[in-house]
Structures are given as C-alpha cells and as structure tokens.
Amino acid sequence: MQIRRIDFTTIDSTNKWAKEHADACDRKQLHVITAQEQTAGRGREGRAWFSPAEQNLYATFLFFIDPMQRDVGNISQLMAVVAAETLHMQHFALQLKWPNDLWIDKKKVGGILTEIFPLKEEGKMGAALGIGINVNMPKEGLNQIAIPATSLSVEKGCAISVEDLLTTLTQNFAQALPIFLEQGFAPFLQPYRNAIAHRAGEKISFHSHKQLLNGKFLEIGIDGRLHLELENGKLMALSSGEILNERTE
Numbered sequence: 001m002q003i004r005r006i007d008f009t010t011i012d013s014t015n016k017w018a019k020e021h022a023d024a025c026d027r028k029q030l031h032v033i034t035a036q037e038q039t040a041g042r043g044r045e046g047r048a049w050f051s052p053a054e055q056n057l058y059a060t061f062l063f064f065i066d067p068m069q070r071d072v073g074n075i076s077q078l079m080a081v082v083a084a085e086t087l088h089m090q091h092f093a094l095q096l097k098w099p100n101d102l103w104i105d106k107k108k109v110g111g112i113l114t115e116i117f118p119l120k121e122e123g124k125m126g127a128a129l130g131i132g133i134n135v136n137m138p139k140e141g142l143n144q145i146a147i148p149a150t151s152l153s154v155e156k157g158c159a160i161s162v163e164d165l166l167t168t169l170t171q172n173f174a175q176a177l178p179i180f181l182e183q184g185f186a187p188f189l190q191p192y193r194n195a196i197a198h199r200a201g202e203k204i205s206f207h208s209h210k211q212l213l214n215g216k217f218l219e220i221g222i223d224g225r226l227h228l229e230l231e232n233g234k235l236m237a238l239s240s241g242e243i244l245n246e247r248t249e
C-alpha cells in the first residue's frame, strides 16, 4: 500500500483533519497525518489529549474500508498490537490496558482514538486511527495529566527520536493493515493477548455504561472482548468500557 505523509507544525487535531479531508484523499493510499503540536487534541470518551509542541508523537492513519469489512470493531486493537510491537522492538516494557491504552508499569504512555465514518459519495467508509505517544514529555508535563502517565524518555532516561519512532510504526502498520483487511483480527489475537497487562483472576474495577463495577479479569475473547466475572458471579463480555488503574473496594 502506498504511503502519503502529511505533516503539520501546528494543527487542532490530526483526526479532525483526516475526517474533514478524507473525501478528497486517494482511496488506495495509507495517509499518515502528523503534527508537532495539536491545539485541540482529542482523546477517547470526549476527553482532551494533551499535545504540547515538539515533544510527542501525534499521528492519524487514514485509510478506506468496505462497509462489510470484517472485525471493524477491532481496528483500534490492531493499532494497539502494532504500537506494542514497535515499542518492544525498542526494548520498552510496553503493555496494553484493554482495550487500547499503551501502558508502561501501569502508567499511560499512549492512547488510540479510532473514528470510522461514511464518505460523501460512495459506499466506502473512512477509518481514522489516531495515536498519541508521550515520547519526550518531561515530568512537569506529565504532572498535568489527570491519570498516572509517563513518557518514553522518562522511562529510558534519554531523548528518543519521534521521527524514527513514527517511521517504524508506519512500516509496521503498513505491513499489518493488508493482513487485517483480508483476514480480520484473528492473526493479531495472540499478540494482542500476549501484550495485555491484566492476568487471569486479577481483581479489577471498571466503568461500563456509566456504572462502576468490580470483578475479576478472565480473558480476552476471540473477538477482542473483555471477559469478566462480577462479584455476584455473573459473567460479562464487554466490547467497550474502561478499566480503572486502581481497584476500588
């Protein structure tokens, strides 16, 4: 798949740009939209993504899918697997917090925001996979984030090249995407399970549909869903929701 890079010094949000310009983009290319800084970076669940200048990786991978594409609900998890693989190649002890938070030692180092949307004039859908990784953010910046967070430079003790990281991430994603489009999530399930931070039997608290629940992590199902046992013994399979960092009793 041919790759087209579009780089901005400053932008509101690379995901927003991708959605606004998708109709004019070549359907056969993988577009990688990047910025040095975002003034209105978007996170999951309507949250903001702190995006200061020239420190971190902010990128949106824009491509086009058939409306019947299988496993479309696992696209964020595909990106999570690719990001984990990329960071493992650079010797980071990266783990995934279900469904697609990038974690080092239970601290958030990156996140993924996926937006699937219809195009104006044809059957195809646009897929904007936004990824933010805290690369060289110093501790003072990390302290401004509401949850425990870290950056690659803080973990490694030296500066990391955002551009080199982006190059490897893009190569890995460009290799994985055609496999996903053809075979769905199945080839990525085991690598995804291997990268997950939670262990079978671990007690976790999570938010689902605005409810706070306590339970035990069981496994990641073959469809990528989170399988849990609630305190009352009821079994649940979640396709969305948020595991909290600390269990609340």
Ligand code: BTN
Residues within 6 Å of the ligand: 012, 013, 014, 015, 016, 038, 040, 041, 042, 043, 044, 045, 047, 049, 057, 058, 059, 060, 101, 110, 111, 112, 113, 130, 131, 132, 133
């Ligand atoms: C999360 O909340 O965990 C997801 C964060 C996703 C942030 C990235 S940064 C590049 C892209 N552009 C955005 O506005 N958001 C995503």
